[in-house]
Amino acid sequence: MNQSVTDRTHASRLFTSTILTIQRSPAIIPRLGFAQHYYQTFDADRGQLGPLYNDNYSMLNFEHSASRPAQYKGSAAIVDKLRSLPFSRVRHDVKTCDCQPSPNGGVVVVICGDLYVDEEQMPQKFSQTFQLMPTEAAGLAPGSYFIFNDIFRLNVG
């Protein structure tokens, strides 16, 4: 990866649809905007999540195991996986959202919550870890973030 990322504050918008958080610190931006935007999009039409990922850098682990490999790289492969999940209705109920600054302008975001699918009344507990990186890190126009790391787990069993 040829990244020429410098350490500087990214007090700019997270995504086009969540511009409210301009001028806030990078640790605060995703807390306010990212989780809400991500799960609203996921629950409405998860096929629309592609722009939040990057074609070259983004990685998803989705309940990955040696016996059922589920690691994906690049926006297209990630969205294909999300589209293929075997439910039609889904709702994420976010219970906690923790953020920490990470090196080179990144932000680690950890979400825990309840997941409701289709007709199920009983939620499943999930945890999902994102690392967001500034768009400059991928050679894109500055001022936004993309998902570099995405690790999803049901916390069961």
Add this chain to the structure above:
Amino acid sequence: MNQSVTDRTHASRLFTSTILTIQRSPAIIPRLGFAQHYYQTFDADRGQLGPLYNDNYSMLNFEHSASRPAQYKGSAAIVDKLRSLPFSRVRHDVKTCDCQPSPNGGVVVVICGDLYVDEEQMPQKFSQTFQLMPTEAAGLAPGSYFIFNDIFRLNVG
């Protein structure tokens, strides 16, 4: 943060006590060694975890909330918090451990599992996200990793 980290493979040891993984890829090293080492140390004597953190860079969120702030920076403050946790016996039963490479030689590690404290027979579900960075990133001797980000959550309620 003045980091002059370059992108290169860190196929070296994770910690002194887990040298078995020399020559493996950085995504594999922590899967094999880190979680085991971290939780064995935590469960035996969590006061000994200090060397895995860095005085200047490491951050811990431990069940942080606005009403009960619990964010710590630096090895000493982090270990003080861990020591102060109100239990004497503890056991982490790791169910899943996911790793992804992150920018500039880092590794994101997400662990989900069961936590047993004192006399409790019923485990509590937990998830813990670490971002490990090469020791060079903190100006230390190369060849190892330290915990840059640590976010702990009980996945309940």
